[in-house]
Amino acid sequence: MAEIEGDETARPASPSLLPAAAPRVNGSGVVGSGSQTPTMVTSGPRVVRIVKSESGYGFNVRGQVSEGGQLRSINGELYAPLQHVSAVLPGGAADRAGIVKGDRILEVNREADGLDGGEESAVQPNYDYSDKQAVPISVPTYKHVEQHSEKFVVYNVYMSGRQLCSKRYREFAILHQNLKREFSNYNFPKLPGKWPFSLSEPQLDARRRGLEEYLERVCSVRVIGESDIMQEFLSESNENHNGITDVELRIALPDKTTASVRVRKNSTTDQVYQALVVKVGMDSIMASYFALFEVINHSFVRKLAPNEFPHKLYVQNYTSAVPGTCLTMRKWLFSTQEEELLQDNPLALHYCFHQAQDDVKKGFIKAEDKAYQLQKLAEQRKMTMYLSLLRSCEGYNEMTFPHCACDSRRKGHVITAISMKHFKLHACTEDGTLENQVIMFEWSEMQRWDTDEEGMAFCFEYVRGEKKPRWVKIFTPYFNYMHECFERIFCELKWKKEVEDEASDKDNKNCSNNDYLSPLEQQKGWRHLGDEIATS
Amino acid sequence: MHLDLKIPAQGFGMSFFSFGQSAEIDIVLNDAETRKKAEHKTEDGKKDKYFLFYDGETVSGKVNVTLKNPGKRLEHQGIKIEFIGQIELYYDRGNHHEFVSLVKDLARPGEMAQSQTFDFEFTHVEKPYESYTGQNVKLRYFLRATISRRLNDICKEMDIVVHTLSTYPELNSSIKMEVGIEDCLHIEFEYNKSKYHLKDVIVGKIYFLLVRIKIKHMEIDIIKRETTGTGPNVYHENDTIAKYEIMDGAPVRGESIPIRLFLAGYEMTPTMRDVNKKFSVRYYLNLVLIDEEERRYFKQQEITLWRKGDIVRKSMSHQAAIASQRFEGSASAEKALSQAKEDDN
Numbered sequence: 001m002a003e004i005e006g007d008e009t010a011r012p013a014s015p016s017l018l019p020a021a022a023p024r025v026n027g028s029g030v031v032g033s034g035s036q037t038p039t040m041v042t043s044g045p046r047v048v049r050i051v052k053s054e055s056g057y058g059f060n061v062r063g064q065v066s067e068g069g070q071l072r073s074i075n076g077e078l079y080a081p082l083q084h085v086s087a088v089l090p091g092g093a094a095d096r097a098g099i100v101k102g103d104r105i106l107e108v109n110r111e112a113d114g115l116d117g118g119e120e121s122a123v124q125p126n127y128d129y130s131d132k133q134a135v136p137i138s139v140p141t142y143k144h145v146e147q148h149s150e151k152f153v154v155y156n157v158y159m160s161g162r163q164l165c166s167k168r169y170r171e172f173a174i175l176h177q178n179l180k181r182e183f184s185n186y187n188f189p190k191l192p193g194k195w196p197f198s199l200s201e202p203q204l205d206a207r208r209r210g211l212e213e214y215l216e217r218v219c220s221v222r223v224i225g226e227s228d229i230m231q232e233f234l235s236e237s238n239e240n241h242n243g244i245t246d247v248e249l250r251i252a253l254p255d256k257t258t259a260s261v262r263v264r265k266n267s268t269t270d271q272v273y274q275a276l277v278v279k280v281g282m283d284s285i286m287a288s289y290f291a292l293f294e295v296i297n298h299s300f301v302r303k304l305a306p307n308e309f310p311h312k313l314y315v316q317n318y319t320s321a322v323p324g325t326c327l328t329m330r331k332w333l334f335s336t337q338e339e340e341l342l343q344d345n346p347l348a349l350h351y352c353f354h355q356a357q358d359d360v361k362k363g364f365i366k367a368e369d370k371a372y373q374l375q376k377l378a379e380q381r382k383m384t385m386y387l388s389l390l391r392s393c394e395g396y397n398e399m400t401f402p403h404c405a406c407d408s409r410r411k412g413h414v415i416t417a418i419s420m421k422h423f424k425l426h427a428c429t430e431d432g433t434l435e436n437q438v439i440m441f442e443w444s445e446m447q448r449w450d451t452d453e454e455g456m457a458f459c460f461e462y463v464r465g466e467k468k469p470r471w472v473k474i475f476t477p478y479f480n481y482m483h484e485c486f487e488r489i490f491c492e493l494k495w496k497k498e499v500e501d502e503a504s505d506k507d508n509k510n511c512s513n514n515d516y517l518s519p520l521e522q523q524k525g526w527r528h529l530g531d532e533i534a535t536s
Numbered sequence: 537m538h539l540d541l542k543i544p545a546q547g548f549g550m551s552f553f554s555f556g557q558s559a560e561i562d563i564v565l566n567d568a569e570t571r572k573k574a575e576h577k578t579e580d581g582k583k584d585k586y587f588l589f590y591d592g593e594t595v596s597g598k599v600n601v602t603l604k605n606p607g608k609r610l611e612h613q614g615i616k617i618e619f620i621g622q623i624e625l626y627y628d629r630g631n632h633h634e635f636v637s638l639v640k641d642l643a644r645p646g647e648m649a650q651s652q653t654f655d656f657e658f659t660h661v662e663k664p665y666e667s668y669t670g671q672n673v674k675l676r677y678f679l680r681a682t683i684s685r686r687l688n689d690i691c692k693e694m695d696i697v698v699h700t701l702s703t704y705p706e707l708n709s710s711i712k713m714e715v716g717i718e719d720c721l722h723i724e725f726e727y728n729k730s731k732y733h734l735k736d737v738i739v740g741k742i743y744f745l746l747v748r749i750k751i752k753h754m755e756i757d758i759i760k761r762e763t764t765g766t767g768p769n770v771y772h773e774n775d776t777i778a779k780y781e782i783m784d785g786a787p788v789r790g791e792s793i794p795i796r797l798f799l800a801g802y803e804m805t806p807t808m809r810d811v812n813k814k815f816s817v818r819y820y821l822n823l824v825l826i827d828e829e830e831r832r833y834f835k836q837q838e839i840t841l842w843r844k845g846d847i848v849r850k851s852m853s854h855q856a857a858i859a860s861q862r863f864e865g866s867a868s869a870e871k872a873l874s875q876a877k878e879d880d881n
Binding site (some may be wrong): 068069070071072073074075076077078080127128129130185186187 | 590591592593594659660662664700701702703704705706707708731733736737842845
């Protein structure tokens, strides 16, 4: 503990607390007074504003400067060693403000600690640099890009094997400057050096390794790794190449393999799905029966809306349900009349079979007394027969949502299940335990439906014979997905009707020049179907 | 915690079975539910948990006096409670050096007809040193409630543990030195800091500039040195707290051996220098090299250990604002507090 010189007289006057000035005027400070002997009567800390005059501030300060020491209590509060006023110029600015020799300084300009003989200096808030954590950040690759007829290199930054961003050297240098300014008392590792000429491949690789080491060391210090500066660097893409940089997304397929697609960072669901279709080798018909889903947890997946950015989900969501990614491709079909899809399409059959097997295992499809038969068929790889038999089981091509509240129930929750047969609401307790009551709505009963963004709900209106139609609100966070399911059901019903009409249309009256609209386009917006609902 | 029966110097050959009234004393802290406890070694090596206090904290509670024989009165010469901080040197047990001694009278001399409870409060008690139980010296803080009587007092003691917190900047001067034996061994060693907190990591390296001897292995020892006594009676008690091998085998010139020693695994106290001019506890890093012929080459370097506070550090302006509230009459204290809160958010 350093010796603090000078006497420590108690401030005799009664405490007067001047309002802490909001604007940072030159020379304002907070001064606490009092000695460290508990028996003396002391006054409490007070705010003092000193305005610099011709003779300066008019006081001297003594004591430790950022050396630290034992925390001692003043009036019951622990303080680090404080500097104190060792002399006051009579009639000077400090004297007029009421500063007295012996007063202890708690903070200056609302920043604690570290004075230098009466001058004010912006001081570092106390960061704990010893709080460290291992961070799986890496820079495994770099890429030559050309943008606006400028050629340069970007380095791809990954976290836990997933690509976060791509930055050029210049951006790393700016990051380093910003970090040094914010954490000025931290001993930063050196950034790989600047080089005015173009670098050879080995030099680029050395720079890549240097940048990786820099990020690893800097991010391992918790306060730096979690700082706004670092978060911005890692998540936001520079305006220069906003979305132009490519990212690699891994997508899980129904047969437990994964496919990687390379897309622009700001690609929408449709664009990513298109890339996947090409990569996997699906034809356009098959593609219309599958879609991209997000794995929320072991028991629920959610279809991505067409205007979502899969990359955002990909880097933010980590789920253990599917290793390495939260994106998966699944069958997007409610209609159980899918034989024609599968007949000539071995790849579709393959995926449908594997997904069905997985769904049975997870309990989404209830095999029950057919379980043994199904297992046998699966072992013999008789995929068509397997699916044929499975189609009659409960839960096949049914989307079940996590339990949530519903305005038709005062207490308790509901589990929503959407299938071609009906719209089912299964009553359950607030923690998801199933109860007996089940309400089933026929699709023909549905009149209108909509989403309520504000209330986070999906609402539908159903007819009740003679009585007035009634709106029901389901408070699910996946209201958009539920809406899409509704739309898809009606779309498929329409297809079915069209197929039936076509079949019964001997004189080609119903022929139009338009092909079936691709399902993806039809899902934009909502509309009242009204009387167009086909009865099955 | 033990019951002390003080027998007056004259000593009548006091019988333990007094025919009069007797009482039991019990000390209970007001914040017993919320206050943290810390483990502390007792003199016989056992570990016990005690209430943890810091410098400046108020010690308040209740003293329950329970009469053993209901119906009989208890005559006494006064009831008091003391807060004591003392240093006890084992070789001089009779003399306790009290550096903190506060007393509160609970009852004037008189009679107690029934069991009673007395409140007490020692406000903002100074606790300048950390509780320490060592090989030759003990520093402890305790509350002692005493019922004074003509022949024998009734006492009850309750020990508490005090931790002293410090703060040092993250970047403090490293220890870097070149040492060796002429023509045999030259090494340069470096430790990243000279002041380490108790859960810190010693990061450093040993760089071999010249090696002409066959080194078998190299280790770093942490040595605790407890110094008691003054002048000609100074006594050092050295204790090797840790032995950490950092190299096995013969190094060559130009070789650099890294050091990474986690302090959290060892039982250590903060460095205590000349506490109340009675004792010191200091820590040293001892770099030891052993050659094939079992010769030992070593270099000792003192490091400062300090205890980092894990109490939430409020911003100073907030602290100042809270502290000023203790002085009533300032509506501006309220204002300052809300201003400070705003600034903090």
